[in-house]
Amino acid sequence: MTQLSSFHGGLHLAGHKTLSTSQPIATLPIPARLVIPLNQHIGAAGELLVAVGDHVLKGQALTKPVGYVSASVHATSSGTISDIGEYPLPHPSGLSARCVVIDTDGKDEWLPHQGEPSYRLLHAAEIRNRVRHAGVVGLGGATFPTSVKMNPAGQIIDTLIINGAECEPYITCDDMLMRERAKEVILGADILLHALGTAHCIIAIEDNKPDAIAALRAALKAAADDTQLGDIAVIAVPTLYPTGGEKQLIKVLTGKEVPSHGLPAEIGLVMQNVATAAAVYRAICCGEPLISRVVTVTGEAVAHPQNLEVRIGTPISQLIEHCGGYLPANPLPLSARADGSPSPQKGAGRPVSQGDTLIMANRLIMGGPMMGFALQSDELPVTKGCNCLLIQNVPAASAAMPCIRCGECVTVCPASLLPQQLYWHASSKNFDQVQDYHLFDCIECGCCSQVCPSHIPLVQYFRFAKTEIWHQETEKRKADHARVRHDFRSERLEREKREREEALRKKKELLAQKAAAETTSGEDDPKKAAIAAAMERVKAKKEQSESAADSAPGKNA
Amino acid sequence: MRFNTATSPHTTPATSVDQVMRKVLIALIPGTAACAWFFGWGVLINIGIACVVAVLCEAAMLYARGKAIKPYLMDNSALVTACLLALALPQLAPWWLTAIATFFAIVFAKHLYGGLGFNPFNPAMVGYVVVMISFPREMTQWLPPLLLQTHVDLGFIDTLRLIFTSTPPPGLVWDSITMATPLDITKTQLNLQFSIQDIHADRNHGPLFGNLGGIGWEWINGLFLAGGIWMMWHRIIDWRIPAGLLGMLVLLSNSFALYDYASYPPPTFELFSGGIMLGAFFIATDPVTASTTPKGRWLFGAGIGFFIFVIRTWGSYPDGIAFAVLLMNMSVPLLDYYTMPRAYGHKWSELPGEDKHQDPKQP
Numbered sequence: 035m036t037q038l039s040s041f042h043g044g045l046h047l048a049g050h051k052t053l054s055t056s057q058p059i060a061t062l063p064i065p066a067r068l069v070i071p072l073n074q075h076i077g078a079a080g081e082l083l084v085a086v087g088d089h090v091l092k093g094q095a096l097t098k099p100v101g102y103v104s105a106s107v108h109a110t111s112s113g114t115i116s117d118i119g120e121y122p123l124p125h126p127s128g129l130s131a132r133c134v135v136i137d138t139d140g141k142d143e144w145l146p147h148q149g150e151p152s153y154r155l156l157h158a159a160e161i162r163n164r165v166r167h168a169g170v171v172g173l174g175g176a177t178f179p180t181s182v183k184m185n186p187a188g189q190i191i192d193t194l195i196i197n198g199a200e201c202e203p204y205i206t207c208d209d210m211l212m213r214e215r216a217k218e219v220i221l222g223a224d225i226l227l228h229a230l231g232t233a234h235c236i237i238a239i240e241d242n243k244p245d246a247i248a249a250l251r252a253a254l255k256a257a258a259d260d261t262q263l264g265d266i267a268v269i270a271v272p273t274l275y276p277t278g279g280e281k282q283l284i285k286v287l288t289g290k291e292v293p294s295h296g297l298p299a300e301i302g303l304v305m306q307n308v309a310t311a312a313a314v315y316r317a318i319c320c321g322e323p324l325i326s327r328v329v330t331v332t333g334e335a336v337a338h339p340q341n342l343e344v345r346i347g348t349p350i351s352q353l354i355e356h357c358g359g360y361l362p363a364n365p366l367p368l369s370a371r372a373d374g375s376p377s378p379q380k381g382a383g384r385p386v387s388q389g390d391t392l393i394m395a396n397r398l399i400m401g402g403p404m405m406g407f408a409l410q411s412d413e414l415p416v417t418k419g420c421n422c423l424l425i426q427n428v429p430a431a432s433a434a435m436p437c438i439r440c441g442e443c444v445t446v447c448p449a450s451l452l453p454q455q456l457y458w459h460a461s462s463k464n465f466d467q468v469q470d471y472h473l474f475d476c477i478e479c480g481c482c483s484q485v486c487p488s489h490i491p492l493v494q495y496f497r498f499a500k501t502e503i504w505h506q507e508t509e510k511r512k513a514d515h516a517r518v519r520h521d522f523r524s525e526r527l528e529r530e531k532r533e534r535e536e537a538l539r540k541k542k543e544l545l546a547q548k549a550a551a552e553t554t555s556g557e558d559d560p561k562k563a564a565i566a567a568a569m570e571r572v573k574a575k576k577e578q579s580e581s582a583a584d585s586a587p588g589k590n591a
Numbered sequence: 592m593r594f595n596t597a598t599s600p601h602t603t604p605a606t607s608v609d610q611v612m613r614k615v616l617i618a619l620i621p622g623t624a625a626c627a628w629f630f631g632w633g634v635l636i637n638i639g640i641a642c643v644v645a646v647l648c649e650a651a652m653l654y655a656r657g658k659a660i661k662p663y664l665m666d667n668s669a670l671v672t673a674c675l676l677a678l679a680l681p682q683l684a685p686w687w688l689t690a691i692a693t694f695f696a697i698v699f700a701k702h703l704y705g706g707l708g709f710n711p712f713n714p715a716m717v718g719y720v721v722v723m724i725s726f727p728r729e730m731t732q733w734l735p736p737l738l739l740q741t742h743v744d745l746g747f748i749d750t751l752r753l754i755f756t757s758t759p760p761p762g763l764v765w766d767s768i769t770m771a772t773p774l775d776i777t778k779t780q781l782n783l784q785f786s787i788q789d790i791h792a793d794r795n796h797g798p799l800f801g802n803l804g805g806i807g808w809e810w811i812n813g814l815f816l817a818g819g820i821w822m823m824w825h826r827i828i829d830w831r832i833p834a835g836l837l838g839m840l841v842l843l844s845n846s847f848a849l850y851d852y853a854s855y856p857p858p859t860f861e862l863f864s865g866g867i868m869l870g871a872f873f874i875a876t877d878p879v880t881a882s883t884t885p886k887g888r889w890l891f892g893a894g895i896g897f898f899i900f901v902i903r904t905w906g907s908y909p910d911g912i913a914f915a916v917l918l919m920n921m922s923v924p925l926l927d928y929y930t931m932p933r934a935y936g937h938k939w940s941e942l943p944g945e946d947k948h949q950d951p952k953q954p
Binding site: 478 | 592594596597598606663666708826878879884888931932933934936
């Protein structure tokens with residue numbers, strides 16, 4: 035397992051990690067109001083368990099999972115529910131969704147809870163159920179319910195990979211978590227091993243985090259002395275963006291490739307983020323649901339970049355305030371910055387005004403600079419998927435020039451795609467062609483945009499093409515459905531018509547038969563025969579009486 | 592606090608087209624300086640004429656096409672075309688020849704196909720081939736290099752006069768100034784049934800040949816090679832095209848020279864004569880008209896090397912870089928299509944056009 039492979043392309047990016055690693059993880063005070071979105075994961079939102087006016091305790095479930103791919107959300111501090119309604123979410127499109135609003139009482143009173151430190155006594159299904167009800171989801175950003183990934187579902191999982199690569203620049207939340215809570219990560223990994231029934235576990239960390247690697251190795255040794263652990267190895271991988279991508283890390287560690295449109299489980303692998311492993315540990319061993327996470331608040335335009343332990347639902351503005359707020363448009367001299375990071379003033383974009391002062395920041399990014407998305411506002415809640423808040427001054431993008439086919443994008447693409455061909459077809463809306471060039475294998479890492487000398491926003495074109503194709507597929511499905519329904523309807527109408535005609539024909543046939551019966555075999559009918567006989571008799575009688583009258587002429591002559 | 596949004600990545604791109612083109616121009620400097628050293632002012636005057644005409648044509652075409660003039664004019668691409676073209680032309684080519692070649696390169700080969708990024712053929716080579724075919728006599732006005740006794744030291748004014756009025760300085764005639772290039776001599780003498788050894792031993796022709804290629808030319812090629820390596824170092828060009836080109840040229844010339852060393856010049860001569868290094872590192876690597884896939888680039892380079900050797904050896908022109916490049920430009924769409932790299936998670940059998948009916952993954 036020590037023989038590392040490599041993936042195609044990738045970029046050596048400036049890390050900017052020391053900006054936020056100088057201080058330990060600080061805990062953010064309880065905010066006055068928490069806005070907790072009901073759906074913070076991929077899959078179905080849970081069923082609401084509370085109502086407005088309810089008093090909730092910290093760790094109390096607000097929803098219970100509904101369906102297989104689902105997870106709970108919990109109250110992240112004690113207080114009273116003041117509203118349940120639509121609130122804006124941190125989402126690329128700025129959409130709103132149902133949230134529970136808690137006015138905190140400041141007591142931070144826990145719901146009584148109990149963990150099971152001897153997790154090996156628990157059955158895998160029981161562990162999965164506890165993880166599911168603890169609301170643990172992938173904390174690397176994808177927020178896929180962890181309990182689902184803990185179910186091998188008939189597949190044999192050979193190796194569990196704990197992803198601590200954290201390859202994006204600026205983000206350090208996993209780094210700091212590994213440094214400070216190495217034991218939780220190790221034990222969480224062991225719980226996952228136990229639940230998956232897997233023998234081997236690799237904790238992969240990029241080699242630009244020597245402190246985290248040392249901490250994990252020490253914790254692994256200490257834990258192995260204490261208890262019987264599975265086969266866990268801490269492996270340093272070369273620093274290269276995007277090593278932290280699931281497919282890329284799998285390639286680096288195992289040399290295998292996840293089949294296109296497939297899952298790692300198909301090649302016997304499962305990957306979880308380090309923070310997810312720590313959350314699993316807390317859920318199982320301490321009985322604590324996922325109510326907070328480590329968030330990196332960093333960037334050149336915030337006063338004191340650092341990592342914070344933040345309750346889910348805390349407004350982002352509060353995090354930034356805790357980190358000293360936005361820097362004013364005239365930055366402090368170099369010496370005033372904690373890590374002496376270079377002044378971002380050179381080539382800076384237009385600053386934004388906050389009240390009556392100008393601030394340097396003009397973009398608030400959730401996630402890293404390469405794959406994160408820009409937020410519309412800082413009045414949004416922290417969610418389970420929020421690993422980093424990057425406050426930057428990004429210079430205005432220069433106008434895109436035509437593609438000169440230099441092929442740099444091909445050189446750096448970690449999925450071995452031809453971005454410039456994809457761009458060519460995406461920009462001309464050739465959606466069949468763009469799929470021939472494997473658009474759906476694009477992981478949107480941003481390497482191609484970063485190296486493009488023509489400054490073409492390539493990733494934007496690819497996202498556009500993907501959503502267009504999804505849209506077309508949905509439309510097509512709808513149209514297909516409508517066509518099937520229409521076909522059924524016409525078929526039904528046709529059938530009804532046929533049946534009506536059939537019935538009519540039968541009726542007519544019957545009538546015709548009757549008529550025929552009347553004409554050809556009337557005597558056969560006993561009634562008619564009787565009537566006829568009766569009529570004969572009446573006729574005969576009449577004739578008889580007439581003839582009798584004729585035979586007595588002398589009576590009245 | 593509200594912010595504007597934009598899509599990721601939220602970074603500033605590392606480079607730009609004008610920077611790429613500027614680096615190409617910088618990489619041209621050593622080889623150009625060597626040209627000027629060995630062949631005098633004519634080289635620089637040609638570059639000057641070509642640059643002026645190129646910028647004027649570019650601006651006029653941008654205006655005519657209703658494009659933003661400033662950003663496109665600042666991308667330096669017209670200057671690169673002009674310099675490459677001027678370096679490919681004879682040092683004493685008349686001014687109108689350079690102007691016509693540049694005009695064709697920019698107006699016809701570049702802008703009529705849609706401008707930067709859309710031209711299927713290398714503009715500089717189109718311009719070169721147009722004048723090569725239309726004005727064969729003027730295209731032979733090469734100077735002997737500095738190290739030869741026949742070299743006439745023409746001053747700046749004399750060169751200007753020659754280029755603009757075609758009037759040789761007093762006391763000199765055209766034939767006493769110009770002479771055939773080593774490639775030309777080799778070709779004509781081989782056709783006259785002389786062997787390579789005869790040509791090298793000849794009193795008139797022998798001094799033209801240096802240790803590697805033509806005398807002077809070997810330095811020029813060496814410095815263009817150095818510029819090319821510098822560009823590869825800076826990731827301006829991909830190494831596969833020059834490697835394929837030079838590799839194929841060496842392979843073919845070495846095989847033939849081994850087979851018959853009297854009729855086929857050695858590979859060193861092929862590599863260090865004419866414009867091979869300029870062609871391999873600066874012309875064939877024009878990204879717009881070259882293949883973009885890794886394997887396609889190998890084939891593209893090797894194809895150019897193949898055609899250069901064929902044209903040099905059996906064709907009717909002394910050098911064939913321009914034709915070779917244009918021939919391979921034609922094959923680029925085909926090369927690109929059939930040399931697609933295997934994408935992550937795919938098998939080789941799933942190359943495009945063969946997995947059309949897959950369902951896109953739903954979000």
